[in-house]
Amino acid sequence: MLSADEIIQKMSSQGLRITDQRRTLAKLFVDTDGYLTPKDVYDFMCKKYTGLSFDTVYRNLRIMEEMGVLEQIVFEDGLKFRASCSDEHHHHHMICLGCEKTYPIHFCPMPLADAPDHFQVVKHKFEVFGYCKDCQANPKRQEQI
Amino acid sequence: MLSADEIIQKMSSQGLRITDQRRTLAKLFVDTDGYLTPKDVYDFMCKKYTGLSFDTVYRNLRIMEEMGVLEQIVFEDGLKFRASCSDEHHHHHMICLGCEKTYPIHFCPMPLADAPDHFQVVKHKFEVFGYCKDCQANPKRQEQI
């Protein structure tokens, strides 16, 4: 995963201004293991920035996603964000339905799945959902996806 | 894929009333290869049922999904529905980004992906996106996912 400094640098190098809010956002995502909803982000940021508005959160999430420092996933209960994985090597994720932490799967099934009838593959998704060790021992949150 | 009769029967056997609208819905989904948005469904149904309201479309889509006769996928541009595959054997899909037709992949990567540290697997997703033969020859629609 990118570090907070790498995120800031990457944003700066693409011409974005580095505000205190964006620095805090970078730190928040780096310190978070799982996915965050816009609301999660808003709630967290509100503690530090009174008068923060939702639209700024949305704007920044979208900009950071476009800059490539955040990844966005559409869960069944809405959009969620996390810091981009450093793209050293292609991989997939196991995602815990309890705490939403992710664990990398380095195995990629793509080479083994033969495309039918000249299907031109553009991208693929391989995601495994379940419960991590901790959440099995300590079940509390509902299934989310 | 289920037939229109099988859909109707399955709904009836679970206590739902079979209205003309639901019969038409069943037929629409059986006759459609790709995914339909609620709006697609509404537009189609409007032709036959003047005064149709959106909420009835939503209600029926949700009910049919809960009955297991429709499958729902969250695309990045919203929810879409299609008739359920008959569940004879577990499989995955290649989904065309042009026409949204799906092609089965019978290979399942799950047995090959080892779960880390006692991860208890609940479900998984393996989806391949690209362009089918026809849509490569005849590109027109934008990428949708």
Next chain:
DNA sequence: ATAAATGCAAAGTCTTTGCAGGCAG
């Protein structure tokens, strides 16, 4: 007959947009 399905209207949720003032570079 009676419980479910529908249409209508309204509300709810989530997200985006326009604008004026504020702040990073």
Next chain:
DNA sequence: CTGCCTGCAAAGACTTTGCATTTAT
């Protein structure tokens, strides 16, 4: 100083809910 960022307010897109009427069983 200049243009990007922000907060505010409002609008927009999509989906759900409550209620009275209609309809399948």
